[in-house]
Structure formats: structure tokens, C-alpha cells
Amino acid sequence: MTPPPRHITLKDLARELGVSTASVSNAFNRPDQLSPRLRERILSEAQRLGYQGPDARARTLRTGRSRIIAVVLAETLTYSLNDAVSSELLAGITEVLDDHGHTLLLLSGRQPGSAQTPGTASMADGFIVYGLMPSVMLLSDLPAQRPLVAVDFNIEGRPMVHIDNEPASYAIACHALSTPPRRVGVITLRLTETPCNGRVTETQPWLTAERTITRARLDGFYRAFEEHGITPSSVPVWNIEENTHDVCAPVIAEILDLPDDERPDLLLCMSDRIALTALTLAEQRGLRVPEDLRLTGFDGIAEGQYRSPRLTTMHQDSVEKGRAAARMILDLEPHRALTLNTELIVGESCP
Amino acid sequence: MTPPPRHITLKDLARELGVSTASVSNAFNRPDQLSPRLRERILSEAQRLGYQGPDARARTLRTGRSRIIAVVLAETLTYSLNDAVSSELLAGITEVLDDHGHTLLLLSGRQPGSAQTPGTASMADGFIVYGLMPSVMLLSDLPAQRPLVAVDFNIEGRPMVHIDNEPASYAIACHALSTPPRRVGVITLRLTETPCNGRVTETQPWLTAERTITRARLDGFYRAFEEHGITPSSVPVWNIEENTHDVCAPVIAEILDLPDDERPDLLLCMSDRIALTALTLAEQRGLRVPEDLRLTGFDGIAEGQYRSPRLTTMHQDSVEKGRAAARMILDLEPHRALTLNTELIVGESCP
DNA sequence: CTGAAAGCGCTTACAG
DNA sequence: CTGAAAGCGCTTACAG
Numbered sequence: 099m100t101p102p103p104r105h106i107t108l109k110d111l112a113r114e115l116g117v118s119t120a121s122v123s124n125a126f127n128r129p130d131q132l133s134p135r136l137r138e139r140i141l142s143e144a145q146r147l148g149y150q151g152p153d154a155r156a157r158t159l160r161t162g163r164s165r166i167i168a169v170v171l172a173e174t175l176t177y178s179l180n181d182a183v184s185s186e187l188l189a190g191i192t193e194v195l196d197d198h199g200h201t202l203l204l205l206s207g208r209q210p211g212s213a214q215t216p217g218t219a220s221m222a223d224g225f226i227v228y229g230l231m232p233s234v235m236l237l238s239d240l241p242a243q244r245p246l247v248a249v250d251f252n253i254e255g256r257p258m259v260h261i262d263n264e265p266a267s268y269a270i271a272c273h274a275l276s277t278p279p280r281r282v283g284v285i286t287l288r289l290t291e292t293p294c295n296g297r298v299t300e301t302q303p304w305l306t307a308e309r310t311i312t313r314a315r316l317d318g319f320y321r322a323f324e325e326h327g328i329t330p331s332s333v334p335v336w337n338i339e340e341n342t343h344d345v346c347a348p349v350i351a352e353i354l355d356l357p358d359d360e361r362p363d364l365l366l367c368m369s370d371r372i373a374l375t376a377l378t379l380a381e382q383r384g385l386r387v388p389e390d391l392r393l394t395g396f397d398g399i400a401e402g403q404y405r406s407p408r409l410t411t412m413h414q415d416s417v418e419k420g421r422a423a424a425r426m427i428l429d430l431e432p433h434r435a436l437t438l439n440t441e442l443i444v445g446e447s448c449p
Numbered sequence: 450m451t452p453p454p455r456h457i458t459l460k461d462l463a464r465e466l467g468v469s470t471a472s473v474s475n476a477f478n479r480p481d482q483l484s485p486r487l488r489e490r491i492l493s494e495a496q497r498l499g500y501q502g503p504d505a506r507a508r509t510l511r512t513g514r515s516r517i518i519a520v521v522l523a524e525t526l527t528y529s530l531n532d533a534v535s536s537e538l539l540a541g542i543t544e545v546l547d548d549h550g551h552t553l554l555l556l557s558g559r560q561p562g563s564a565q566t567p568g569t570a571s572m573a574d575g576f577i578v579y580g581l582m583p584s585v586m587l588l589s590d591l592p593a594q595r596p597l598v599a600v601d602f603n604i605e606g607r608p609m610v611h612i613d614n615e616p617a618s619y620a621i622a623c624h625a626l627s628t629p630p631r632r633v634g635v636i637t638l639r640l641t642e643t644p645c646n647g648r649v650t651e652t653q654p655w656l657t658a659e660r661t662i663t664r665a666r667l668d669g670f671y672r673a674f675e676e677h678g679i680t681p682s683s684v685p686v687w688n689i690e691e692n693t694h695d696v697c698a699p700v701i702a703e704i705l706d707l708p709d710d711e712r713p714d715l716l717l718c719m720s721d722r723i724a725l726t727a728l729t730l731a732e733q734r735g736l737r738v739p740e741d742l743r744l745t746g747f748d749g750i751a752e753g754q755y756r757s758p759r760l761t762t763m764h765q766d767s768v769e770k771g772r773a774a775a776r777m778i779l780d781l782e783p784h785r786a787l788t789l790n791t792e793l794i795v796g797e798s799c800p
Numbered sequence: 801c802t803g804a805a806a807g808c809g810c811t812t813a814c815a816g
Numbered sequence: 817c818t819g820a821a822a823g824c825g826c827t828t829a830c831a832g
Contacts, residue, residue: 156809
């Protein structure tokens with residue numbers, strides 16, 4: 099007896115059974131291409147020898163399809179996995195991929211490591227790109243021939259899934275301004291060209307609307323301000339560099355610790371994460387929400403609703419965004435620019 | 450002029466340049482194996498022709514290494530991506546993988562789709578398995594020869610990363626019981642053999658300690674009860690089927706809506722998610738925490754600390770768990786059973 | 801320092 | 817219904 103080979107292959111199995119490799123392959127992949135009896139014989143012998151089925155690595159090279167879809171995230175993977183909005187997007191994507199026998203590979207456009215191995219990207223059959231790429235991974239590093247869907251931003255000539263940020267922001271600002279504030283403030287995300295975690299001054303250049311959705315959201319706020327007799331340039335803007343509690347907290351603290359006659363009594367925040375941080379810090383300072391401070395968020399994440407006061411926010415369906423992007427990448431839906439609806443949620447933080 | 454080929458390969462490039470395929474391969478993979486001049490010539494011609502570098506699919510077959518590590522999650526991907534604890538684990542894993550040029554593939558042991566394509570798993574160089582597998586994906590479907598690290602449970606003969614659940618639970622229960630409660634209750638996760646979302650009765654069979662970490666945690670609670678003169682069997686136990694707000698809420702509501710003389714004034718919860726849901730529902734009912742109800746959690750997720758009252762909980766470092774598992778799978782650390790420390794966090798929910 | 805050649809494990813027209 | 821043969825795109829000893 100020879101010792102069993104470390105690694106049994108389809109060819110080994112075919113030789114063992116005295117059939118061709120084609121029949122073994124067909125036994126696993128196209129049951130209609132061989133007699134049930136032969137198939138049964140092949141499958142049971144495979145089981146006996148511990149052959150787990152055709153190797154995905156070889157199949158992928160041969161067929162040109164890996165059944166892997168890569169999601170390229172603009173932020174770090176650590177951020178994205180812990181952020182409610184991108185987690186929901188990923189959940190929506192995986193839901194559709196899984197239903198269709200595909201698997202998710204996570205890539206980051208921001209991680210230093212990714213630069214070392216641009217190669218792995220070429221494993222994927224298609225790409226879903228979420229958010230604008232910063233410097234590290236250039237879109238041009240992705241295989242140009244393969245399908246690609248952009249989420250929340252536009253790539254010339256590529257399908258896209260997004261929401262209409264300007265009208266959504268306009269709507270929530272109008273709701274908030276329907277009760278006139280004494281002083282309104284805005285907290286933005288990634289607005290300035292150079293990093294700025296705090297009050298935005300007149301002199302700092304802003305990113306263009308092509309580089310950040312913050313611009314479209316700010317446009318919506320400004321339109322509402324003007325309609326309510328507020329001069330946009332008179333409204334203070336604070337910018338947050340990363341949408342996490344730890345990065346938000348010092349900026350929010352700075353705002354809440356302003357003297358009473360300077361502190362806004364209405365804060366329009368560009369994410370629920372920011373608004374929730376403001377809520378916590380306000381409570382810690384004994385500021386009552388909404389009596390002393392009204393707050394609005396954006397996104398409509400669960401955490402903002404499973405609490406009291408509930409957040410007033412503009413809900414976007416990130417799960418559906420992910421599903422739609424996945425359906426397009428799998429060609430289950432026509433490639434196009436798809437705009438999803440948003441919905442105002444009125445909670446107690448800004449009735 | 451012939452039209453440019455759809456897809457340029459290493460071989461095309463070599464022919465174009467009049468060099469061997471070996472030199473082109475070396476230009477990309479082993480700079481020391483050819484003269485700088487030739488390398489430069491190859492690289493610039495590659496750029497000119499739009500060749501993005503050796504195809505990962507072919508390289509993977511040839512070398513036997515994909516630089517992909519699969520994480521197999523016991524829960525659905527949708528749950529795992531939205532749960533703070535597994536998100537942190539994934540973040541820890543990706544951090545290490547990325548630093549070493551590897552990429553993360555997400556597999557679920559619970560998704561129906563996975564069963565259709567057991568093949569994709571064989572793309573991965575190694576596997577990190579998180580939590581006990583339910584019926585759908587059997588561990589035996591994974592390639593037996595490849596490295597595998599188990600997280601939070603034991604697979605005979607395989608390395609593992611976990612925490613010591615019994616002593617950790619004992620410690621937090623002792624802290625809580627140091628102020629004697631009038632009535633204590635326990636809320637568990639996945640304790641019973643058949644699904645049960647609510648009060649656990651005497652007759653329901655429990656999963657064994659090999660099947661759920663809940664048993665070890667309950668053992669810790671019971672040891673503390675006995676030391677504090679409480680008969681474990683007298684303590685009511687409620688079980689939660691899934692660690693989400695929506696599944697927790699009705700069970701918690703049932704507990705909080707008990708008549709005053711039956712409602713526990715101390716609830717030991719097996720996760721922060723459960724305890725946070727209890728906190729919200731208690732607040733909504735005007736129950737004061739900790740005066741009317743003391744609560745402890747488990748896990749130490751950020752959401753429990755960025756609020757007031759902060760949760761009293763047992764912190765486990767899920768990020769480090771992920772890092773350790775990833776280091777083992779990449780052979781950066783010896784394969785063994787690694788037990789991480791836990792730390793009691795005393796918040797206002799149970800001072 | 802460079803090139804010719806074998807082969808990773810599979811799938812798929814195609815012929816019988 | 818079954819089998820012989822080509823080839824997916826690359827890497828790697830090995831010879832020169």
C-alpha cells in the first residue's frame with residue numbers, strides 16, 4: 099500500500115475509478131452530462147477518498163470566474179466594520195451575494211497594506227466601490243474590464259447607487275427651522291481640503307462636490323436657511339474628521355461648553371453618530387434635549403431610535419443600497435444610476 | 450494594426466518585448482532576479498500597454514497561495530456585520546491581515562447560499578472560525594489540510610483564542626451581589642436546546658458546555674450565587690435567541706412589566722446588547738437605574754460606555770482576539786490555546 | 801543575468 | 817453517454 103497522497107486531485111480520482119477527468123468534473127458540476135449510476139459511483143468514491151470537490155483555485159483560472167465580489171471601502175476596514183452605516187451596506191451586499199452563491203472579499207482603499215498587494219484585487223469578478231477613494235488605492239489599479247458599481251459617488255460611465263443629498267438635507271433643515279432657533283449651528287463631515295477637527299474658518303478651502311457628499315448636504319441646509327431668513331454665512335460650521343465617538347467628542351464638547359449666549363440651541367449634524375455623541379455629551383452637562391438644545395442627525399441608524407429621546411433624522415436605507423449595488427454587479431438588475439428614497443424620522447431630539 | 454487584445458497577459462507582454470515570460474514575472478515579483486535596466490523596460494512597457502501585473506487567479510493556482518484568509522462566522526453575515534462584538538473581532542483580524550498583505554473573505558456557516566457553493570472556501574489559505582457551527586456548514590466541508598484557528602470554542606487539535614468565561618462571569622456577579630439584591634434575574638443567550646425566547650422553565654433541556662459558552666457563564670453566576678447564600682435554582686432565567694434589540698425587547702418588556710413584587714431589581718445579562726436594551730426599556734417605563742433596577746452586561750462594547758448611565762460590564766478585547774487569531778493563521782505566533790484577559794468595568798448601571 | 805519548458809488542477813468544446 | 821486533449825495565466829527550478 100502506498101501512503102495516501104497529501105492532496106487528492108480530480109485527476110487522481112479519475113485514475114482511481116478508471117474514468118476520464120471530464121466525467122468526474124461533470125459529476126460535480128453538470129449532473130445531466132452523465133448517467134446517474136456513474137455519477138453515484140464517482141461521488142461515493144470521492145467521499146471515501148476524502149476528495150472535497152473541484153478546487154476553487156483551478157476552477158477560477160479555467161472558467162475565469164471566481165464567484166468572489168470585492169467591496170472596496172474608502173475608509174479603513176476597521177472604521178467601516180464598526181460604523182453602522184457601512185455595516186448595513188455590507189449586510190445588504192452579502193445578503194444578495196449569498197443568495198446567488200457569491201462571496202464577499204473586503205478591500206480597503208486606505209489601508210497601507212493594500213498597496214503592497216494590488217494583485218489580490220484581480221481575484222474578484224466585480225467591484226463595489228463605496229465612497230471616494232483617497233490617495234492610496236487608485237481606481238485605475240482595479241482591472242478595467244470587470245464590472246464596477248459605485249455607491250454614494252459618481253464614476254464616469256459606471257453604474258451608481260446613491261441618494262439625493264441636497265433635497266434630503268433641505269427637508270430635514272426645513273423641519274428643524276419650522277421652530278425658529280435662537281442660534282443654529284452645523285456639524286459637517288470631511289468638508290475641508292486639509293484636515294480640520296473643529297470650527298471651520300472662512301479661509302479654509304472646501305472640497306468640491308465631486309470629492310465629498312458633504313457639499314451637497316450643506317447646499318440643502320443653506321437653501322433652507324435662506325428660505326427661513328437666515329444668512330448662511332452667519333451660521334457657524336464645525337467639521338469632524340472621522341465619524342466616530344472619539345473624534346467627534348472634543349469638537350462637540352467645545353460647542354456645548356460655549357457661553358450660554360453663544361451656544362447654538364439647534365445643531366444640524368451630518369450623521370447620527372455625531373448627533374448621538376452630542377446627545378450624550380449634552381446629557382452629561384445637564385442640558386435638556388430638546389428644551390435647551392435641539393439636534394438632528396442623518397442616516398437613521400438603529401442606535402438613534404432604540405433610545406430616548408429618539409433622534410430626529412433623515413433615514414437612508416443603507417441595506418437596500420447594498421442590495422441594489424450587489425444586484426447590479428451580478429447583472430440581476432440593469433446598470434444605471436439608481437437614486438434611493440430617504441425618509442424624515444421625527445424623534446424627540448427635534449420635534 | 451491589429452486591435453488591442455481584450456485582455457493582455459504576461460505572455461503577450463513578453464512577446465511584445467522579446468523577452469521570456471520568466472523575466473516579466475521576475476520584474477513584478479523578484480526585482481533581484483534581473484537587471485534594473487531590463488526591469489525598468491518591462492515595467493514601463495507594461496504600463497504603456499495597460500498590463501496591471503500578474504493575474505491573481507493564475508498566480509494562486511501556480512503557487513498554491515491566494516493570500517486570502519476566510520473567516521467563517523457561526524451567525525449570519527447580516528447579524529455579524531451589525532453586531533459590535535463580531536465587528537470588533539473582524540476589525541482585529543483585518544488589521545493583521547492587511548499589515549501582511551492578506552485579504553479577508555467572509556463566509557457564513559448559517560446562510561442558505563453557502564451550502565450551494567462549498568467550493569469557494571477552497572480559495573482561502575486558512576480559516577478563522579468564530580463560534581460554533583450550526584447545521585448548515587459542517588467544519589468537515591473545509592479543506593482539512595489548511596490551517597484553521599477557532600475563536601471562542603474548541604476544535605480538537607486546533608489552535609484557539611478565547612476567554613475564561615466562568616471566572617469572568619463569577620467576578621461580575623460577585624461585584625453585583627456585593628450589594629444584596631431583593632430579587633436577582635439572569636438573562637442568557639442561546640441556552641436551551643430548542644429555541645426559547647423568554648422565561649426558561651425547568652423542563653427545557655440545556656445545550657452542553659461544548660455547544661455554548663452560555664453554560665460556562667451561567668456556571669460562574671451560580672458559583673457567585675451560592676457564595677452569597679442564593680440558591681441558583683431559585684433565580685429566574687430568561688433566554689434570548691438572538692443578540693439584537695428586536696429579539697431582546699419583548700423578553701425584556703415581559704420582565705420589566707412584572708408586578709413590583711416579582712420584578713428583579715438586579716439583572717445579570719450575558720451581553721451588553723441585552724443590558725442596553727433593558728436600560729432603554731427601563732428608562733421608557735420611568736424605572737430608575739440603578740435605584741430601581743441594577744444591570745450588568747458582558748463584552749464591554751463602546752456603545753455601553755458612551756452614554757449615561759454607563760454600563761457595568763465585563764470587558765473582553767474582541768479586537769485583540771481577532772488580531773491573535775490572525776497572527777496564528779499567518780504563523781506569526783505559535784499555534785496554541787490562547788486565553789485573553791477580561792476586565793471588570795464598573796459603570797453607573799450597577800455601582 | 802536570461803530563457804525554454806513543465807505543470808499547478810481544473811473545464812470544455814469536440815469526437816466517438 | 818463517455819473520453820482524449822487543449823489550455824486558462826502564471827511561477828519556478830533548471831540549464832545556459
